[in-house]
Amino acid sequence: MSARLIFLPPTYAILIAIVPAVLLAGCRTMGEPMKVELPPAEIVLPPLTTRGEFLIEADKLDTWNAVGQIAVRTAGVEYDGRAQMLDLYSLRYRGEAFLILTKALPQSETIRRLTTRVTATTQAGKPIDSDAVAELLALLQRQLPAEIAVVRATQAAERTKAEK
Template sequence: MAVAAVVLLVAGCGSTPPTVEPPAPPTPSEADRAVDAGRGEFTVAAGMNDTWNAVGQILIRLDGVTYEMRAQMLGIYTVRYRGERFIILTRALLANSERKGLATEVGALWLDGKPNNSPAALDLLKQLQRRLPDELALIAAGGRGKPKH
């Protein structure tokens, strides 16, 4: 009986290595992706608080944008633009092996939380994407603070 148990134990320890699936090719991090508002989001190399403040400063000065509400803890602004009501979201991204510094994703959502890729949202995101670097530089230099609504 003991011999049978040892034989079964040794048979279970076969010398053929198990088949291992090759690792999936690495996917680019959020910061390394091409910045493309066509997906309804883009990434900036800045912290979430500064990005949220900069987005607010831009929104209140953009023609055609009606600012309705903000919630800094959630990183959101609710706006009306080109006949649509939706949310602009800022979300901090975690550092990883490819991205060492601060990064924040800026995107558009419908009020139900689903991604918004409508023409109005994409247009507003493109305007934010174009204007954020200058606004973030102003904030970093101490020229602007929180939006005054």
């Protein structure tokens, strides 16, 4: 038996020698692998309190009624609804939907008179921190004392009228 030799053209012989060398070279990394460093992700925590909430020395119901009167008269405020039993108004202001709450505070060593907390929350009941809400709460804080006086006067007039 005689062996037959296969003769390849020179370009094929070169390719047969180069291709395995290139494939093997691609398997080896030179030096350390490149490290990609990402900037640390900024962690944004939800607010713990509502910016702009305040206390007012007034009855909860009077405060709730006065908040409603101010809300319906204020330009840009959309009145979505209210719930007296929950002490809340559902409002929209500058494109943001939220709840305004009026909650009576219990008397204590520091609170000797009827006091109500006026605050806002998201629709889900969580504290909210937005410029629109803070602006509306500041407006309420300025206008509530006078509006509560109007509410009380209106109620007194209605009682007097009913007694006659």
